[in-house]
Amino acid sequence: xxxxxxxxxxxxxxxxxxxxxxxxxxxxxxxxxxxxxxxxxxxxxxxxxxxxxxxxxxxxxxxxxxxxxxxxxxxxxxxxxxxxxxxxxxxxxxxxxxxxxxxxxxxxxxxxxxxxxxxxxxxxxxxxxxxxxxxxxxxxxxxxxxxxxxxxxxxxxxxxxxxxxxxxxxxxxxxxxxxxxxxxxxxxxxxxxxxxxxxxxxxxxxxxxxxxxxxxxxxxxxxxxxxxxxxxxxxxxxxxxxxxxxxxxxxxxxxxxxxxxxxxxxxxxxxxxxxxxxxxxxxxxxxxxxxxxxxxxxxxxxxxxxxxxxxxxxxxxxxxxxxxxxxxxxxxxxxxxxxxxxx
Amino acid sequence: xxxxxxxxxxxxxxxxxxxxxxxxxxxxxxxxxxxxxxxxxxxxxxxxxxxxxxxxxxxxxxxxxxxxxxxxxxxxxxxxxxxxxxxxxxxxxxxxxxxxxxxxxxxxxxxxxxxxxxxxxxxxxxxxxxxxxxxxxxxxxxxxxxxxxxxxxxxxxxxxxxxxxxxxxxxxxxxxxxxxxxxxxxxxxxxxxxxxxxxxxxxxxxxxxxxxxxxxxxxxxxxxxxxxxxxxxxxxxxxxxxxxxxxxxxxxxxxxxxxxxxxxxxxxxxxxxxxxxxxxxxxxxxxxxxxxxxx
Numbered sequence: 001x002x003x004x005x006x007x008x009x010x011x012x013x014x015x016x017x018x019x020x021x022x023x024x025x026x027x028x029x030x031x032x033x034x035x036x037x038x039x040x041x042x043x044x045x046x047x048x049x050x051x052x053x054x055x056x057x058x059x060x061x062x063x064x065x066x067x068x069x070x071x072x073x074x075x076x077x078x079x080x081x082x083x084x085x086x087x088x089x090x091x092x093x094x095x096x097x098x099x100x101x102x103x104x105x106x107x108x109x110x111x112x113x114x115x116x117x118x119x120x121x122x123x124x125x126x127x128x129x130x131x132x133x134x135x136x137x138x139x140x141x142x143x144x145x146x147x148x149x150x151x152x153x154x155x156x157x158x159x160x161x162x163x164x165x166x167x168x169x170x171x172x173x174x175x176x177x178x179x180x181x182x183x184x185x186x187x188x189x190x191x192x193x194x195x196x197x198x199x200x201x202x203x204x205x206x207x208x209x210x211x212x213x214x215x216x217x218x219x220x221x222x223x224x225x226x227x228x229x230x231x232x233x234x235x236x237x238x239x240x241x242x243x244x245x246x247x248x249x250x251x252x253x254x255x256x257x258x259x260x261x262x263x264x265x266x267x268x269x270x271x272x273x274x275x276x277x278x279x280x281x282x283x284x285x286x287x288x289x290x291x292x293x294x295x296x297x298x299x300x301x302x303x304x305x306x307x308x309x310x311x312x313x314x315x316x317x318x319x320x321x322x323x324x325x326x327x328x329x330x331x332x333x334x335x336x337x338x339x340x341x342x343x
Numbered sequence: 344x345x346x347x348x349x350x351x352x353x354x355x356x357x358x359x360x361x362x363x364x365x366x367x368x369x370x371x372x373x374x375x376x377x378x379x380x381x382x383x384x385x386x387x388x389x390x391x392x393x394x395x396x397x398x399x400x401x402x403x404x405x406x407x408x409x410x411x412x413x414x415x416x417x418x419x420x421x422x423x424x425x426x427x428x429x430x431x432x433x434x435x436x437x438x439x440x441x442x443x444x445x446x447x448x449x450x451x452x453x454x455x456x457x458x459x460x461x462x463x464x465x466x467x468x469x470x471x472x473x474x475x476x477x478x479x480x481x482x483x484x485x486x487x488x489x490x491x492x493x494x495x496x497x498x499x500x501x502x503x504x505x506x507x508x509x510x511x512x513x514x515x516x517x518x519x520x521x522x523x524x525x526x527x528x529x530x531x532x533x534x535x536x537x538x539x540x541x542x543x544x545x546x547x548x549x550x551x552x553x554x555x556x557x558x559x560x561x562x563x564x565x566x567x568x569x570x571x572x573x574x575x576x577x578x579x580x581x582x583x584x585x586x587x588x589x590x591x592x593x594x595x596x597x598x599x600x601x602x603x604x605x606x607x608x609x610x611x612x613x614x615x616x617x618x619x620x621x622x623x624x625x626x627x628x629x630x631x632x633x634x635x636x637x638x
Contacts, residue, residue: 035437096616101623104378107440108570109619111380115567116612123605235563239444246441285456292448299429299438299445 002149007273009152011265016159017220018244018264020166022256024086024213025241027170030250030309031179032206033186035103037238038093038110039214041117042086044233046215047222048128049085051137053078054223061136065129075140079162079219086215090207098203114235121230133229137222159220166213170253173209182206183251183312236288240264243295249305258306267291350597356484358572358592359491360549364565365572365584366498367542371418373515373579374535377426378436380443382543383566384450385421387559389414389544390551391454394463403486403552410548411541418540421446423533455559462558465551487549494545495585501538502581511535515579564608568595571615577625587625590614 021043028036057070073081097109122131141154173179184192185202192199222228240263248259268287277283298305368382392413393406421443429442502508513521514531522528550565551557568591576587591611598610618625 035440096620101619103436104440105619105623107437108378108380108574109616112567112571112612112615115564116609116616119605119609119612123603123609236448239448242441243445279459282456282459285452288448288452289456292445292452295445295448296425296442299434299442300432303434303438 006149006152009149009156011269013152013156013159013224014269015260015265016156016163017217017224018241018260019163019257020220021214021217022241022244022248022260022264023166023170023253024210024217026210026245026250026253026256027173027182027213028206028210029242030245030252030256031174031186032182032203034098034203034207035107036110036207036210037107037235038097038114038117039241040233040235040238041093041114042089042211042214043218043221043237044117044228045089045211046082046086046218047228047232048134048218049215050078050082050219051134051222051228053081054138055134055136065132065134065136066126067129067134068127079216079223082219082222083212083216086218087208087212089215090204090211093211094204094207098207099200111235114238118230118234129229131230133227133232135227137226137228139223139226155224159224162216162220166216167253169209169213174253178205180312239295240268240291243291243298245305246295246298246303247305249307249309251309252307255305255307255309263291263294267294346600350593350600352480354593354596355589356480356488356592357596358589359488360546360553361569361572361592362585362588363491363494363542363549364546364569365576365588366495366581367539367546368569369573369576369578369584370498370511370542370581371422371535371539372573373581374511375422375532377422377430378440378443379422379426379539380440380566381421381447381450382539382569383562384447385414385417385540385543385562386547386550386565387454387557387562388417388450389547390557390561391458391559393544393548393551394465394557403483403490403549406548406552407490407545410544412544414540414542414544414547415537416540418536418543419533422536422540427532451559451563458559462556464556483552487553490545490549494542498542498581507531507534567615568608568611571611574615574625575618580625583625 021039024042025036025039028034028039052067052069053071053073054075055067055070056072058064058066060070093110093113096113097106101109121128124130128134139151139155140158142151146154173182181192181197181202182205184195184197185199189199192202244259244263245256246259247262248257249255267290268284271283271287274283364382364386368379371377371379389410393410396409397405425446426439426442429439434442500508502512510521510526510531511534513524513526514528514535518528521531546569547562547565551561554561572588572591573584574587575590576583576585578584591614594614595607595611599607602610
């Protein structure tokens with residue numbers, strides 16, 4: 001019984017961590033329409049930054065791993081640093097790919113950026129300990145004296161607070177004029193420019209804020225699992241998040257949450273509980289086959305996802321619905337005229 | 344001197360292998376206008392099929408034939424049947440990219456599930472055929488360069504001398520005009536998927552035999568380098584892809600020799616990003632494509 005509670009509380013933590021990341025992706029892709037195929041790089045930048053800020057210098061662990069820094073800052077500074085790093089790394093990525101390129105070219109450039117980042121971390125073993133990755137990341141309020149189940153509750157609390165912050169940011173943007181502008185830049189870049197708004201600046205804003213959310217999620221993840229290596233952020237992980245958005249429905253916060261519940265938690269994490277068969281890692285491989293199949297199935301049967309983005313209609317003052325009227329009659333309604341028998 | 348000879352010889356050799364793959368990729372993108380992110384996984388599955396069927400024979404010709412057939416069939420099924428069905432439903436460009444990625448994930452991880460997380464090995468026999476100022480190329484490597492050259496000539500003749508080639512070039516330039524001339528774009532596209540798959544298969548088999556080892560993720564990194572060669576030369580332009588492959592081959596072998604072997608692929612990818620930033624239509628394109636490219 002206690003094992004089940006431990007398992008479920010762990011899943012709840014991972015749900016929160018993934019939810020923050022998918023909200024970040026929703027801001028970049030769902031609301032603004034950037035084909036953010038380098039998304040995992042934002043999460044990873046946050047994870048590495050948090051790890052380096054929380055760890056002591058390598059020499060204090062007997063130098064078995066090499067990395068730059070080791071600031072040993074107290075909670076919550078490493079997490080804030082992770083979010084900042086995720087936002088900062090969005091700037092060069094945005095300059096490379098998002099300013100000029102669109103569509104297929106943007107997607108390909110970002111995919112390549114993701115591979116270059118993994119390649120560099122693997123090749124430069126003295127920066128972030130290369131392919132072996134960084135381990136022994138200290139957990140906030142953790143230690144040998146805290147029992148594992150108690151620690152799960154503590155970490156679930158931290159995750160929940162971060163989720164509330166992320167929700168507040170996302171909801172604020174979705175309701176603010178900024179959210180309307182981002183959707184405008186997605187739906188018609190030329191219309192946004194015609195209204196005097198720079199689509200470049202809007203896309204960059206979405207990339208930075210979404211990157212910061214991803215960085216926060218990466219920081220939480222590295223503090224939860226206490227280790228991070230290039231194998232944790234292969235380019236396939238980006239598509240885990242994309243599948244979550246396609247399944248749940250992009251452009252709305254609840255859709256993202258539903259997608260996270262189904263894809264990263266339901267398929268990728270919960271199946272680890274299955275009795276193991278085959279070689280170690282077989283279930284993980286089959287998970288990705290299932291994720292690819294789910295992506296195809298949803299794009300075929302339900303391309304807008306389970307919870308589709310609702311149509312945003314600006315109603316005239318008298319409360320009539322302009323969508324049900326052709327445009328001239330909408331104008332007539334505003335002038336107080338009524339079509340015979342219409343209402 | 345030896346360093347320079349190494350870079351040039353191995354650069355030409357890498358370029359020969361890359362050119363086969365990137366000409367196929369570029370031709371298919373040009374004719375069908377689909378960014379096929381599953382190209383790398385088609386390549387991987389060709390190596391697997393070849394390994395399962397003729398893995399222990401050292402006959403390069405048989406291996407290539409099997410690889411080309413496997414590639415053509417897989418590419419036709421994925422491109423013409425699956426992606427074609429999505430296109431007929433009016434899927435957006437982004438959906439198509441996601442479909443190709445979904446297919447790529449399914450292929451790659453099905454292969455991994457079948458084969459396990461192991462690295463497979465071909466029983467290769469390395470012989471030394473020629474030596475130029477201290478650098479030697481093996482017989483297989485010379486054969487690969489010859490095969491690549493033959494493939495390039497064949498593609499050239501197909502595109503320039505046959506009606507089919509004319510139809511393919513016309514479809515790549517203007518679909519509506521081509522259709523009004525009585526040429527079926529559907530048929531031309533089917534041929535493009537078949538041909539690009541066959542080239543992909545040959546490229547994969549030669550790469551697999553060259554490296555000696557492969558795994559279910561072999562195609563991923565190679566695919567991006569192939570795409571780099573195609574983009575550098577101007578994507579959708581098979582001739583550009585040949586020159587692009589030569590540039591990418593020289594740059595990656597150069598950086599492997601000068602900086603470190605672990606930078607071999609990274610250099611090619613950075614070149615891709617640099618070209619996309621400065622001249623997205625490719626170095627050798629004479630005019631900007633009408634495709635949605637830059638804002």
